[in-house]
Amino acid sequence: MKDIIINVIDELGNKHKIKSPLEMGLNLMDVLRSHDLVEGACGGMALCATCHCYIESDHELADQGDDELAMLDQLFTIDEEKSRLACQIQITEEINNITVKIASPD
């Protein structure tokens, strides 16, 4: 199974390089949660923002859907250029070597 690399900066500023398999239909929140890096309380339905992160690399990501935009709009720690909900980002080859920074809880 092919892996991609995800670079993560956690809330304390520590850096992690983690591997994720491509062919399991995972999203970024699933991967971050399996490494105890986010809570992902709602299980990926864009309902809780406990997987809010900032995209620090210049990867082109698929546009946000209405649910994600509505949730991001309510956060106080939003960065309009970088904020995303990890649960809405699918693990694909296009995001190989992406760098994400975990946001502080709102």
Added chain:
Amino acid sequence: MIKTDIIIIGAGPCGLFSVFEAGLLKMKCHLIDSLPIPGGQCAEIYPKKPIYDIPAYPQILAEELVENLMKQIEPFKPGFTLGERAEKLEQKDNLFIVTTSKGTKHEAPVVVIAGGLGCFEPRKPLIENISEFEGKGIEYIIKDPDIYKDKKIVISGGGDSALDWTIYFSKIAKEVTLVHRRSSFRGHLESVDQVNALAKMNKINLITDSEVYEIIGEKKLEKVLIKNKQNQEFNLQADFWFPLFGLVPKLGPIKNWGLNLEKNAILVDTFDYSTNIKGVYAIGDVNTYPGKLKLILCGFHEASLMAQSAFKHVFPNQRSSFKYTTVMGGIKGF
């Protein structure tokens, strides 16, 4: 006082299925939920979404799952206290008393917490002294709109809730100001158009690309300070400020019940999903243990093992006789 064998906190799928598993062992259940309808997230958040990992159902809508569960537990005649949040847990001899936000008391030897994501609480702005003004001019939930008649009101937010209340209060308040961090709104188009029209007619003040950053008052709220994206600051007299930034799931009062917690979830023993308080169990999304998976089907499994253990707790001198439902000659309810 409502008396039963098992008090179940949370009427989501796992709470509902617990009634069935307990019923097979002749134990009666009463469910408490802060939502006004049974079904938890399935009913309130994603009723029309299909679920694909319920065994023997290639696909089932969340609302259909709840309907089926309600039908499945019907013979066991569960009681419901809906629209009330479980606030307090007390222990008296071998019994627990659970009191809700409306003061309803429930008594049972066993409590099962099947609270899912917990309670949805308002997301609060990051302003240092905000808690000092809660109930003294700052409200996150508008319960009785008549209180705000002829008052100066500031509303923050860009979603449907902020838009709807702005429209409502434009008719009865002395002055309404809507403050939003962006220039565009994310609510229903009709509401956005209505708010823009009200602003054009000077029926409301609309301040975009701005946010409230400080609150001032002696004994109650008097003023809010607002800053825009160009860092210009100005103040606004206000009797009330409603920050409407949606809801965030929190464990709620349960976190103060003396249960062992980890990562905002209740730690349980996977032998029977019991907590550190004897007689209190936690099942479904609200619990955690090594290898935990937040799946409805895992919650169902947890409910069945919990029920066996709860039976031994309620009837220590009786042997539970496990039977397959296929050999029971039908489900015998109460």
